[in-house]
Amino acid sequence: MIEAQKQIHLWLKENKEHGVRFLQRLVQENSVRGNENKAQAIIIEKCRELGLSLDIWEINRDQLKQHPFFFANREDFAGNPNVAAVLSGSGGGRSLLLNGHIDVVPEGNLSDWTMDPYSGNIKDGKLFGRGASDMKGGTVSLLLAIEALKKLGIRLKGDLIFQSVIEEESGGAGTLSAVIRGYKADGAIIPEPTDMKFFPKQQGSMWFRINIQGKAAHGGTRYHGVSAIDKAYEVIHVIKELEANRNKRITDPLYDGIPIPIPINIGKIYSGTWPSSVPDLAIIEGRMGVAPGEKMFNAEKELEGVLEQLKQSDRWFRDYPPSIEWFGARWHPAEVDLDNPLIETTSSVYKKVTGQLPIIEASPWGTDGGILTEWGDTPVLVFGPGAAEAAHHTDEYIDLQAIFVAAEVIALTAIEWCGLEGGPTSDPGND
Amino acid sequence: MIEAQKQIHLWLKENKEHGVRFLQRLVQENSVRGNENKAQAIIIEKCRELGLSLDIWEINRDQLKQHPFFFANREDFAGNPNVAAVLSGSGGGRSLLLNGHIDVVPEGNLSDWTMDPYSGNIKDGKLFGRGASDMKGGTVSLLLAIEALKKLGIRLKGDLIFQSVIEEESGGAGTLSAVIRGYKADGAIIPEPTDMKFFPKQQGSMWFRINIQGKAAHGGTRYHGVSAIDKAYEVIHVIKELEANRNKRITDPLYDGIPIPIPINIGKIYSGTWPSSVPDLAIIEGRMGVAPGEKMFNAEKELEGVLEQLKQSDRWFRDYPPSIEWFGARWHPAEVDLDNPLIETTSSVYKKVTGQLPIIEASPWGTDGGILTEWGDTPVLVFGPGAAEAAHHTDEYIDLQAIFVAAEVIALTAIEWCGLEGGPTSDPGND
Known part of the structure; x- marks a missing residue:
């Protein structure tokens, strides 16, 4: 683990430019509601490149509309798919679901922005643009974590399930559709903009x-x-x-x-x-x-x-x-107990990476975590690199450094949670 | 005077149909702001027929715009004139100004009307339509009073000045323009819809x-x-x-x-x-x-x-x-004292006509009376046949009978106030 941590830290350091350019491409692709397909295409391309098992599907409104958790005043999901991509484990480990949403809120009053909302401009270590914090930056942390594991040849026992969903900002139909499609896991991380805090509970x-x-x-x-x-x-x-x-x-x-x-x-x-x-x-x-x-x-x-x-x-x-x-x-509101193994594992990894224990709070807003916990029976930790104060605001930005710290925490959590192939299992269920 | 009262009462009785048709024509001519000219044409035709001295002019915005009482967000008054028409007295009597406005407020939500707002429909002694009460009905009372005097050959000492102005509903530029043009008098009656009450004071x-x-x-x-x-x-x-x-x-x-x-x-x-x-x-x-x-x-x-x-x-x-x-x-607010001769004269006439003293109140809304009193130095009584509750409402109406009672009060007040040619003067200033 100490070896893996060093390798991952180094890989992320060496791939900083690569990660930042990827985020820039994503932010430059306006993915407001109804327009998610081009940004999803970038995600799909990356998942293909990483050799993940891809699942690309359109939300079926007729299938969901009677569901008690369904809300969408959108009639047509055609052409703007959900994406799931699985890095299959060798077996015997816990699965981890990594969920990000690709939709962004509208840019609001353009005259209030000091720049093009889809510029992806970089200044003083920050990348600017709608969705930078909420939550394309978090999605990049997820994909960088998976890429590091792949490139370093680190193989896990449990499955790592990446998702890039639509509709989070409008009621969660994307994640609901994924849950109904069967995507559940032993734990999940949603890297919404928490300023690197841990939100095991979320206000609905x-x-x-x-x-x-x-x-x-x-x-x-x-x-x-x-x-x-x-x-x-x-x-x-x-x-x-x-x-x-x-x-x-x-x-x-x-x-x-x-x-x-x-x-x-x-x-x-x-x-x-x-x-x-x-x-x-x-x-x-x-x-x-x-x-x-x-x-x-x-x-x-x-x-x-x-x-x-x-x-x-x-x-x-x-x-x-x-x-x-x-x-x-x-x-929907959501909660996992503080002594849930997912929180404990991620906290301990966070301390190893940053030298400090995470700040643990309840979030003042809802996420797709409510659907995953309540309907998908999957404990969720909301934790991500974005700046909460920047989300939904003009001149939205993200601190680039945080993306790489979060990626490191997520990659190491995946190792601890899913277990290293051939390594000692950390899953008591497999002892 | 008793003879004149009988004659006028009879004339009005015999000309009921004639008066009602005239009001119907006026109401059927939509005269919302900017569209007053066709209704004014009907007024002008009537004044010509009565042989009055006509003055027809357009408001000059440039002339008025510095005036402290001027308000109009309307740029163009062209084609929609003010009208004044004078029945000159033989001399030695007080003048009386009879002021009505031709503009009506918009009809509002058409679906809330149970009929065409410009139908002029008559039912159960009421005539319906935008402007019936506010205040084409009052204007018809004024013109019927003048017509009765003319047709009966009753000649006055003082001038009787009739006005049909625009812009009352939008700040009074029509009456202000008339005042600046020189139209002032020893007293004025504005037949706004008061339910036949007397409003010697008006709230601004x-x-x-x-x-x-x-x-x-x-x-x-x-x-x-x-x-x-x-x-x-x-x-x-x-x-x-x-x-x-x-x-x-x-x-x-x-x-x-x-x-x-x-x-x-x-x-x-x-x-x-x-x-x-x-x-x-x-x-x-x-x-x-x-x-x-x-x-x-x-x-x-x-x-x-x-x-x-x-x-x-x-x-x-x-x-x-x-x-x-x-x-x-x-x-602008306005007031005349209750012991003002105009109020006393009109009250005594009202009692003769109706058998009762008038109800005297302060009006809860402003009229062009504020401009006439404050800037034109003309004491004003607001008194008219329209229904206050109907003004500005859907299905606006007026009780037709009230129009003829008001006309009788106004005609007799004109006689009392302006003095009968050859008769005893009621103006102490001429004693």
Whole structure:
């Protein structure tokens, strides 16, 4: 292992330029939703070059649409495949799934970028562009780890399963499709942008839209109307109370120091069409955080419950109850215990590579880990080189050095977890 | 006078069909902003037929644009003239200005109408269509009053000045242009839809837009951001306090029983673009009521003052102060004393015609009366046959009977106010 570590460290050092150019190519290929195929082609080319067993398939909407975890308002997945590539082990070891998503969020307002969002420009050790941190940089760490093992002739007992999926940013249909196709493992790493922290637990989330009615009137006689803006504020108030109550229940020490472990964010309000009219409709949209271990359904019921209570305390709401709709994407929460062997193994490797123990936290956002854990029965660690603050932002970037540190941690974890062919097994199940 | 009253009453009774058809033609001619010319042509035709001295002119934007009362975001008034028509008196009497506006507000959402907004349909004694109440019905009362006097050969001492102006619904440039052209009088009646009430005082109003900044963050770490929606509600809160304080100062008995004499209405709020982001900008728009006798400028300063105070009490607002913009149309407040001879004369006529004293209130909205009183030095009574609840609404209508009662009141007021040629003068100044 010490020998392997030295070899891998050296190989990554010698292949820095190679890895950076590969990331640059990936970032330069805009892979927003519906446009993932060209970036996937680069991934496929690399997997072929590495001699992995390739599986390339399009998501079958008809097959998934009844699934309780399925969400996608996208009708057509044709031409933009999921990719899985397996480095088969010699047998007798644990399998490790390495999952990255190829889709990126839209670049937003172009004028807010100081450069072309798909430039892949490099400056001061950072590579810039949409998807650099979230999460093409993480995907490159995965592929560099596999490439190092291959090139160094290090053979594993357990299977190493690489995935490049679509649709993570829009509800996880890509990973769900992979799970249903049979891709499960003894453990998984998802290198989302965690700033190299370990997230064994991830907050889930779901979106809601609430319609609040008012009664129109002329502004000069506003007392003849009921302001939907005022009523919306009352709704927001009880949602804030619910948020406080839900967060009081969070006792997990991973959330120590987090001001609001599972926030409910009011992200939008739209009401009114005319300055001198009392608005008769307000629409608020928000995101409800769901605690690791909590069922989405129960969280939904809690929010619906406080709206129901408003009907008891307010005559207007009794006659015109606010209506709620759960819409858009949702991310399931996930958790593995801190003493899960996957966490222990990866932590110990991390310490060997960096000299320090990892910072372990609960993530404030969801990932495809929820689907893998909840539906694929695969324990997941979310850990990656990207900068959390850069994800989804203008001038997104990644610190290039972190990509290679993460690749080293992942390659060595693969060895520890899957076992070295011919070496001592670290899987108690094979003793 | 008793003889004249009988004659006028009879003439109006005999000309009911004639008056209703005239209103129907006017309503059927859509005269939304920029499209007033065809309805004005009908008015002009009628004034010609009555042998009035016609003055037809287009508003000169360049002439008005520096005027402190000028507001119009309309660049081009060409082809849509103002109309004034004078029935000259024989001399020695008070002049009376009869002002109606020909522009109507847009019909709004067509699917909310149960009929064509320009049908002029008649049902159950009501005539339906955009502008029926606001205020083509009132204009028809004015013209019927003049026609009755003409047809009955009743000649006045003072001038009777009829006006059909554009732009009332958009800030009053039509009436302002007429005032600047020299049209002033000893008294004026504006037959806006008052439900036959007398409004010797009118609330003014002006629109504001406030931009409130926040700080964006991911909804899952919303504590790293500052919600513009939350900050907007703090701004709304101090505006509500200001509204309460301003209304405490209103002691005019005309406002007895009015819950909020001069409301500040928050008509719109727009904030946020993504459910799971903390919104970094909120925009609220509203209408500030201005008390009769109050200066617009002082009201502006009061609202700006409470925003300024927020900077003292709130660190965020100190660094990111909300910005206010006064935009869109504005209507100046106006008032005449209850013992003004115009009110006394019209009240006494009203009692003769209807058997009851008029209900006297302060109007909850502005009219062109503010411009006439403040800039044209002309005392104004707002009184008309239209239904206040129908104005600006879908399925706008007017009670046809009220048009003829109003016409009778106006014709007799003209006689009392301007004096009958050869009859005893009622103008003390001529004693």
